Amino acid sequence: MLSLHYTIKAALTCAFIALFVPAAHADFASSQRWFNGMAEEDRSLLQSQLILLGHYEALADSAFGNFTYRAIQEFQNSIGDAPTxxxxxxxxxxxEDAASGLYHDLxxxxxxxxxxxxxMLLxxxxxxxxxxTRRGTAYTSADGSIxxxxxxxxxxxxxxxxxxxxLSSTSAGRSINYQVLNADKFVVSGTRAGKxxxxxxxxxxxxxxxFSVEWERSRNELGAMVATFMASYSYPLAYAPPGDGSVSSTDVPNTAPEPEATPPDTRRSSGTGFFVAERGVLVTNHHVIDGCSAIDVVGYxxxxxxxxDKVVDLAVLQLQAAKTHAVAEIRAEPAQLGESVVALGFPLADILNSSLNVGTGIVSSDTGFFGAETxxxxxxxxxxxxxxxxxxDEYGRILGVAVSKIDDEALLAAMGTxxxxxxxxxxxxxxxxxxxxxRLPAPSPAPDEPLNVRELAEKGRNFTVQVMCNAEQATGVAPVADRGATISVSSPQLPDGYRWAVFASARDIGNLPNLSSVLAPHSTRVVLSENGNYGLVAGxxxxxxxxxxxxxxxxxxxxxxxxxxxSGRRFIGFVGGL
Structure with missing residues (x-):
């Protein structure tokens, strides 16, 4: 795990030779091409150097975006050069000289x-x-300011x-200016007692x-830099691979409950996904991975x-071991009625032998089922x-994500067709x-000539993957009559002092609104009330x-x-399995 850290340490100590000779003037796209022309390790190193000098306030992840573009320009301005x-x-x-000097001084x-x-790199x-400390170790500057x-x-x-x-709660003298919660980590920043x-x-x-970093306002530039650098170069020892001097996950005391003696009922299903960023970041539908005890990306x-997000029906995954792969580009312009499209995926894997399938067609309506605008x-x-x-689309850019089809059996029973x-x-x-x-790559202009279907299939093959789900059927979960949903055994009834925010109630779960973008980074859940209505809640x-x-x-x-x-007193349970 720490091999990357040693690489960063060594690279920050020694200057490396520039491999690209840029033009005198550049825009965002030219800067992006130059940046992406470097090796991934060199891109992360460049961002690390910009962090150390206070120009870059994001993770050193080797991905190019507006933060990286502005940071490069700020550095150029700081030395009196044109911000190309x-x-x-x-x-x-x-x-390199300035960053290496600061790296050694600190x-x-x-x-x-x-x-x-x-x-961590401390x-x-x-x-x-x-x-x-009671929970770990404190590292403090001599003057106590950081x-x-x-x-x-x-x-x-x-x-x-x-x-x-x-940690994200507020109180007298404590305010939050940023917070984000994901499945594997969360970040909270703000002010507390003037710091x-x-x-x-x-x-x-x-x-x-x-970890947490706290600093005096008078040391804001240095404190913010340390926090950003630490966020880029820190890692839980529980996830360190054995053999590099770190503690392996098997050395970590297991405080989780012992597994049930009776083996669970396991089912296996599959879907499709595609890479949207380097380091193994891919997208699929939420319903593809919902309830999975283990996820495998075939070939990776x-x-x-x-x-x-269950409401939007999207999920972001990341490979546990990063591998080289192509990255899809998401089109900025919306789909046009009648334009040609190509769908890639792994349908009916049990009978089609997990081979990539290609389908062609058009955008036949600019809305979805019952006029869904999304x-x-x-x-x-x-x-x-x-x-x-x-x-x-015909240039190989992502126009949409396949999500569902008409249920032919239900339609035949209801309408005879x-x-x-x-x-x-x-x-x-x-x-x-x-x-x-x-931070994803900015969309690039469409090529002058569209690709034919064979070329589109070849391009898409490089970033499209099959996603396999191993799902253990949980015990203590009962079906809800006529709903096709399940209620988890976890109770939504809250202790004193806590509250759900309730945004909508509907007899049909499909009529609940999609508020994920409005409420982000807080996720939403669906609950079932005593009166049989579904509710959309956050908290x-x-x-x-x-x-x-x-x-x-x-x-x-x-x-x-x-x-x-x-307080959730009238909520029966959470809804899942939709």
Whole structure:
């Protein structure tokens, strides 16, 4: 795991030779081409150097976006050069020298904190005072103006989700200016007692592990830089691969409950996905991975869920072991009625032998089932297994994500006919909005000439994958009559001092609104009430936080004016398996 850290350390110490000679002037696209022309390791190194000098305030992930573009320009401005967005060999040398000098002055070195279960590149000369805390280790500057603390908390004491609620809560003298929760980590930043802070917590087997950085306002530039650099170069020891001097996951005490003695009933299903960013980041439908105990991307290995949304029916996955792959490009312009499309996927895997299938058609309607504005209709044949697959335009860009088809049996029973060539896709602009928290490559202009179907299939083959789901059927889950849904045994009835934000109630679950983009980064859930209605809720939050958030949300015209807070006393359970 720490091989990357050693690479960064060595590379920041030694300058490397520029491989590209840029033009005198460049725009965003030219800067992107130059940046992406470097090796992935060199791209991350360049971002790390910009972080150290205070120009880049995002993760060093080797992905190009507006933050990277502006950071390069800011550095060029700082040395009195034109902000072209492309570094000359001289500029690159100046950047390397300045960053390397600061790296050495601050004493960055690899620390494996066994108390906090974190591996990190720590500025040891800056944070020279070390002391043990109840949850980890504190590293403090000599003047006390900057303090970093590792944090480790077993799930037996507090769940990952509850810890997020605790650390993102506000109080007198404590405010939050940014918070985001994903399946594997969360970030919270704000101010507390006049100081600024940044918290990053990872979900690991049996416990939460991460760090917090707190600094005086007078040290804002240095404190923010340390927090950003630490976020890029820290890692839970629980996930360190054995053999590099780190603690392996098998060495971590397991505080999770023992598994049931009776083996679960396991089912296996499949869908399709496609890569949208480097380092193994891909997209599929939520329903493809819902309830999976293990996910496998055929040809690439195991993957984990980064985030998913049942309402939008999208999920972001990441390979557990990064491999080289192509990346799809999402089209900026919406689908046009009648334009040609190509669908790629792995339908009916049991009988088609998991081979990539290609279908052609057109956009037959610019809305989906019952006029859904977030989807479009296509006459490409979409079958089970196509879900989550890309719908390409004639230039090979993502126009939509295959999601569903008409149920022929139900349609035949209801209307005496079938619709074999009616499929639905999530619109590309909905996908782009869902992925807005991720820094993806900016859309490039369409090529001069469209590709033929064979060329589109060859291009799509490089980023389209089959997603396999192994799902264990949970015990204690009962069906809801005539709903096709299940209720989990976890109770939504909250203890005193906590509230759900309730946004809508409907007899039919399909009539609940999609508020995911409005409420982000807070996720929504569906509950069933005693009266048989479904409800869309967010939370739970402390009462103070819930009141504040609801007041903010109600200013948005998309949020129902009659949204309210509830303790969940009349909620029977959560709805899943839709």
């Amino acid at each position: 967005g492309v570094l000359t060999p001289r500029q690159k040398g100046l950047l 004493g960055f070195d690899i620390v494996e904190d066994a108390r906090g279960m974190m591996a 500025p040891k000369s800056l944070l020279s005072s070390v002391s043990e 303090r970093l603390e590792t944090i480790r908390k077993p799930f037996a004491e507090e769940s990952y989700e509850s810890l997020y609620q605790t 600024l802070f940044y918290i990053l917590i990872n979900r690991t087997p049996g416990e939460s592990a991460g 290995g195991p993957a984990r869920v980064v985030t998913s 989807r479009f209709t296509t006459n490409v044949g979409i079958q089970p297994g196509n879900s989550g697959g890309p719908i390409l 079938t619709a074999p060539n009616v499929g639905f896709a999530i619109k590309g602009e909905v996908l782009a909005e869902y992925l807005s928290l991720f 739970p939050f402390t009462e103070e936080t819930a009141e504040r958030l609801l007041a903010e949300w109600k200013r948005n015209p998309l949020v129902p004016s009659d949204a309210y807070l509830s």
